[in-house]
Amino acid sequence: MEAISWVEALDCSAAAETCSVAPPAWLATVATSRVAVEMRSMQPLTSTMLAESPSNASRVLSTVEEADSASLRTSSATTAKPRPCSPARAASMAALSASRLVWSAMLEPGSNPLAGLPFPAVATNVSYVDGVTGGNVFVMTLEGARRLAAAMMGASEPEPAGDSQELTELEASAVSEAMNQMMATAAAAISSVLGTEVEIGTPETRTFLVEYQTGNAYPASPHMVRAAFSVCGEPCRLVQLVPNAFVVRMDAALDELSAETAPPVSGAAPARAAAAGIVPGAPSLAGIPVRVWAELGRASMQTADVVGLPHGAVVELDRSPDEPIDLFVNGRRFATGRLVVVDGNDWAVRIESVLGPSSDSSDTEGEVA
Amino acid sequence: MARVLVVDDAAFMRNMVSDALTKGGHEVVGEAGNGLEAVAQYQALKPEVTTLDITMPEKDGLAALKEIIALDPAARVIMCSALGQESKVLESIKAGARDFVVKPFQADRVIEAVGKALA
Numbered sequence: 001m002e003a004i005s006w007v008e009a010l011d012c013s014a015a016a017e018t019c020s021v022a023p024p025a026w027l028a029t030v031a032t033s034r035v036a037v038e039m040r041s042m043q044p045l046t047s048t049m050l051a052e053s054p055s056n057a058s059r060v061l062s063t064v065e066e067a068d069s070a071s072l073r074t075s076s077a078t079t080a081k082p083r084p085c086s087p088a089r090a091a092s093m094a095a096l097s098a099s100r101l102v103w104s105a106m107l108e109p110g111s112n113p114l115a116g117l118p119f120p121a122v123a124t125n126v127s128y129v130d131g132v133t134g135g136n137v138f139v140m141t142l143e144g145a146r147r148l149a150a151a152m153m154g155a156s157e158p159e160p161a162g163d164s165q166e167l168t169e170l171e172a173s174a175v176s177e178a179m180n181q182m183m184a185t186a187a188a189a190i191s192s193v194l195g196t197e198v199e200i201g202t203p204e205t206r207t208f209l210v211e212y213q214t215g216n217a218y219p220a221s222p223h224m225v226r227a228a229f230s231v232c233g234e235p236c237r238l239v240q241l242v243p244n245a246f247v248v249r250m251d252a253a254l255d256e257l258s259a260e261t262a263p264p265v266s267g268a269a270p271a272r273a274a275a276a277g278i279v280p281g282a283p284s285l286a287g288i289p290v291r292v293w294a295e296l297g298r299a300s301m302q303t304a305d306v307v308g309l310p311h312g313a314v315v316e317l318d319r320s321p322d323e324p325i326d327l328f329v330n331g332r333r334f335a336t337g338r339l340v341v342v343d344g345n346d347w348a349v350r351i352e353s354v355l356g357p358s359s360d361s362s363d364t365e366g367e368v369a
Numbered sequence: 370m371a372r373v374l375v376v377d378d379a380a381f382m383r384n385m386v387s388d389a390l391t392k393g394g395h396e397v398v399g400e401a402g403n404g405l406e407a408v409a410q411y412q413a414l415k416p417e418v419t420t421l422d423i424t425m426p427e428k429d430g431l432a433a434l435k436e437i438i439a440l441d442p443a444a445r446v447i448m449c450s451a452l453g454q455e456s457k458v459l460e461s462i463k464a465g466a467r468d469f470v471v472k473p474f475q476a477d478r479v480i481e482a483v484g485k486a487l488a
Contacts (some may be wrong), residue, residue, distance in 0.1 A: 152381065173381035180379065180424065181472055184451035197456050202378055202426045 107224035113239040114139055114214040120165050122172075124179040124205040125218065130247055131198030132190060135241040137218055138179045142167070142207065144234025149174035151232060166207055176203035194253045223247065258288060294339070294349050295326045324352050371487055372398045374416035376407040376433070378425040382472070385420075386420055386449060386479060393480035404428025408436045411444070418483050421456060423450035428440070431460060438465035445486040449474065 114123060114137070122145035127135045140148070142165065146158035149171035158171075174231060183200045191198040208214050221241035228237050234330065295319025309315070319325070324336040327349050337349040373395050375386045380402070386399045399414045401407040403425045411419060419437065423430035430448060432488055437444045448461045453471035468482040 032389055149381075153384075170384070173379045177379040177381050177472075180450040184424070184453065186473075187452065188454050191454050196382075197454065199452065200424060202424055 021314060054349060057113065079185065105226050105228075107226050107239070108223070109222050110220045111224070113137055113218060113221075113224055113226065113241065114208065115211065117141075117211070117237065118235065119211055120166060120207055120209045121214075122175060122201050122205060122207050123214075123217070124176055124184040126179050126203045127201045128187065128246075129199050130191075130199040131187075131194065131196050132246050133243050133244045135218060135221070136179075136183055136186070137239045137241065138175075138182070138236070140231055140236035141234045144231050144236055145175050146171060147232035148178060148236065152178060165209055167205070172205045176205045179203045179205075179256075188252075197336065237241045292334075293328050294337075294347075295328060296339070297325075325349065370394050370396065371417040371483060372396050373412070373483065374399045374401065374407070374410055374414055374419040375405075376401040376410075376425075376430070378402050378421040378474060379422075382422065389476035389479045390420075390483065392476060394484065395480075395483060403445070404433030404436075406435045408440070410442065411435050411437050418445045418447065418477070418486050420447045420449045420470075420483075423448060423452050426432075431457075431464065434461060434466055438439060447479075447482045447486060 009265075039162075071099075112120065115140060118141050120142040121139055122142055123137055123139040125135055125137050145167055148160065149167065150156070150158040152174045153170075161168075180200070180203045185202075187198040189198050206217070208217070218241060222244050223242035225240045225242065226237055227239075228235065230236055297319035299317050301315070301317050325339055326333050327335040327337055333355060334349045335354045337351040337353075340348050342348050343349040373390050375383050375390070375476070376395055377383045379388065383400045383402075388399070390397055390434040395418075396412050398416055399410045401410045405427045407411055407419070407421060407430075408428075410416075421430045421434055421437075425433075430450065436444055439444060440466070444465070448458075448466045448469045449472065450469075452455065453469075458469045467486040470482050
């Protein structure tokens, strides 16, 4: 259970960072970020995805990346989900390895979640039908949908479709299945936070030729969160339609979760919380456990060199002894400081500077701890 | 080698499961796209093994599983679903499913589950 609550906590911390941007966003993003986590877990080279992100989105998403690596380590504890290997999974890895998360934002209440897309567009809707309420719309260009379907079927290129502005039945089915699997993962994540069963409905895939067709396609929603990224080189959007009831449920569940897991809050915590952009006084965010590690330096090596390291070998790091070391919190470079010894026998880090929330220096090279 | 009924609402997924089973030397004798069809096909075809999705229109896989087991307590049913929550797995096994394969799956995993169900 320890590992499970830890992964949830990381999800929450990913959400927590959006809190300073728009209050309801952090709640709604819990599920959406988990989807991103799942998508990223299909992709080994996650770090490059952040390279061109606007800093704000990157703040959110880089934490998602950490949740990703955490979920990889503890996946057997969270669900019985096997790691990728099926042709479909391998293909979706290929398809999604081309994707790059570029932006995540709240939409105006009541606005059209599909506005401003290139058309024709293909949209797949999956609703929560039990446990929580709300909808999720995965929308992409017609070409993107064709490429995703082809990749899931193990083909490198979609079949030539001529002037057809419709997906074949099999293509639509493959796109539906991609969304079904993503949302099943989101449902499992929400289910473990709420401690209740969460079920999803069957996916419904539709093609919209022009924007005005989308006007009343999906119910108006008081909150909407949009994550934009690309699939197979084509723009794509995941929109979560969030009813107020969902927000209330998640809020209560996160408060309960933090009450269960909250360690005694040390004196330094409020300052750190403020530095991280977490709104003070949000009780559900104060007790989330985070992983902290210090990094002395890095080295870049080829696999063959690593494998061939003999006992007693010396690996040079990229930092001199008089430079400060880095302190990471959940994968984010959080502060720099000096390595000291406390009580005569424990290593410690004396903080010299805490990096501001605008610092975009997430751990792009991999983990050291 | 077994005669298998494949049930999933996504045609794509039925293809994937059928391909995996055919490669594993099994014969796919029928396909169904929802729980109602699944029960009807089960009665008509009497397959040795049935793979059953959970999230489906008309009648979901758990309801179909219960009906199939009521019709034939010896039915060998393997759940094959993306909805891998523990409660779903437990409910399926309690209702008589022989195994539970979480999507996305490895072809080998499906073949292994069918093999175990036949043993």
